[in-house]
Amino acid sequence: MNKQELTYELALQTGLTQTKSKEVIESLLDIITEQLRQGGEIRLTGFAVLSRWHQTQRLARNPKTGEPYMVSERFSVKLKPGKQLLEEINKPTTNNKSK
Structure with missing residues (x-):
């Protein structure tokens, strides 16, 4: 979506x-x-927690050429799913196909 x-x-x-x-x-x-x-976080009880985290500088490789390069430090976002969200997405679904 x-x-x-x-x-x-x-x-x-x-x-x-x-x-x-x-x-x-x-x-x-x-x-x-x-x-x-x-630097704050977003808590949507039962759904998820979004939080900022710091990624340090690190060595990576270009997937096409294999050449190493340094990735600069930066902030990224972590999403920790809530209990209700996990329960909902893991509910068995009804399959209408005949076996």
Whole structure:
């Protein structure tokens, strides 16, 4: 699912227009980005925790040429799924195909 599809689904489920849904999604992403930029974390109980972490400089290899190069230090984001999310995605699904 991409952002456009998410916007459409949000509009369907909430009764908002697609324009308003897009504004809500953009605002949510801006808030999350700013919180992580400032070093905070986002806790969505039962769903996930997003947190910023520091990656140190390290040696890597170009997959095409095998040449080594240094990857600069940077910040990245970790997503730790919540218990409810894990339970939901691991529920058995009904398969309509005949065996």
